[in-house]
Amino acid sequence: MSARIALFSLGGTIAMTPGAQGGGVQPTLTGEQLLAGVPGLADLDVEIEARDFRRLPGASLSFDDLRSLANAIGDCDADGVVITQGTDTIEETAYLLDLLHTGRTPLVVTGAMRNPTMAGADGPANVLAAIEVAADPAAHGRGCLVVFADEIHAACRVRKTHSTSVATFASPNGGALGHLVEGRARFLSAPGERVTVRLAPEAGFRRVALVTATLGDDGEILRAVADRADGLVVAAMGVGHVPESYLDALTELAGRMPVLLASRTGAGSVLSRTYGYPGSESDLLARGLTGAGFLHPYKARILLTVLLTAGASWDEIVETVSRAGAVRA
Template sequence: MSIAQPAGRRVAVFALGGTIAMASSDAGGVVPALSAGQLVDAVPGLADTGITVEVEDVCQKPGASLTFEDIVELADIISGRLAAGDVDGVVVIQGTDTIEETAYLLDLLHAGPQPLVVTGAMRNPTQAGADGPANVLAAIQTAASADTRGQGCLVVLADEIHAARRVRKTHATSGATFQSPNGGALGAVVEGRARLHNVLAHRTNVPSDPWLAGKRVGVVTITLGDDGTLIEAAADRLDGLVVAAFGVGHVPSGLVPLLSELAERIPVVLASRTGGGSTLRSTYGFPGSERDLLDRGLVGAGFLDPLKARILLYALLAAGADRAAIAAAFEAA
């Protein structure tokens, strides 16, 4: 049974669609159909928590169809709602396909102390064992908790609490798909309460005003024998590039001239394609090593994986950041 939160806690819930909101269609398969109100009404035990919940539908899209513009608009709505001072936290319900990216963008745009929690579901409501109601309940309890203030945007599924900047979707169908390779989960929801095992030491924020729409930031994964064809094909159409390199930040030596020239024109960020651990700075010295590439003007992503690095680079470019500010932001993040 849920344990009641302190009296008077209020949470605003915003719904964007996704698997959690899907229902069967006449054409076959499932499509987004359920409203925020319907999703919240389907949560057993919510009334026992003592938390007052307000709901709002923002859109009804599969997670794969969400855009930067959707999330920036949502961030502005959330900012206005929190500024009113009548809610203690916010929950965003969306499709899991893009949670690891949208949550990090929300994290960058959310400067306030109030908990902002993103959740969804791996099994739609037509399936046995649908996880949506349990995830929504845990997300609301996390958003209502005073203990999760100051931690930015959090991702809550399967009763685990993850930092947006760390979490990754690691399995196509498993209910335990969301993991945080670098640092692990921040905590868990236990008997209706959010309990943190560790906390974040710092947060990175990027202003949404001004927001220069239409920026193009690509991710290219380096592979065995890579000759740079994909990079060359896209380079003239990009405002920034993330290179998902081997290991700690290595590329074939033949790509060095191309990346060096490109880094003179646009920001190029060096990340690891492994999904865990950090790029290095000064251990290796061969052509195409991390040291060589950083000396040629590439920016190290550190512990940010390629998808997170793309989100940060996009947000910085959209905010009008120059090269020095971009390098400093990656250093901090």
């Protein structure tokens, strides 16, 4: 029996063509047009339904767009789902979808670094690979995956690591989950624990700020957050360190809202008890911040936004962030 695949196109480089007035490319192609440019589809035992969901650059997608997409995915009858979108935000949108998707149907996000007018456009190969993964029974129960350049990545840890390379996506903490080999998904590990969150349909997304600690910063930007955000993620130096100038503001903010402590380095975990000076990880945790473990700051912001929107209690936030930030497949 053929696998039924639903393809949702959201725009992005993979769907871009030159604008009518010349100049740069813009997202114009429909899902059907994307599929028409993919060689080898006829050789797959799949039935594909294309849905033209959005035509936006990745940077213009919103939380509401992604919640609407998650709802549409939940309503469709398919064995697997493929989402095509701009690569600028895949590391964030894929994790948001992973948190909102409570079923076992695989979601596979892909895109392209080279638009269809360029030599060596990578969109068709990525779409083919994404469909092959979405149709594979081994992908069930793994939540949302990112498939790019024949690699399969977990949404919870994938990162865009280069501005232009077609091999831009990588998973610094643990590596790829698997690879496409002769058109088949080959996973290197069993499915791991997933964190999911249910949202009320009418809940408005809460605002979570992300502040990166930098050399010589006086911390004034933190004070600007106080009345404009419901939560905060601090992308700290190294294993969780900030300048001493941050301490008064962070102590006050941690008494008013959830504040997560992540590392700006892009790989590795924040620590909890190695350093003990003012502004160190142990000092910040004692002031009420919560360590985000291995979560990248971008992922931590997505998770905290969803938890606050779901009305999670402080204890629930701490427990969920702890699970999400632990090492897992």
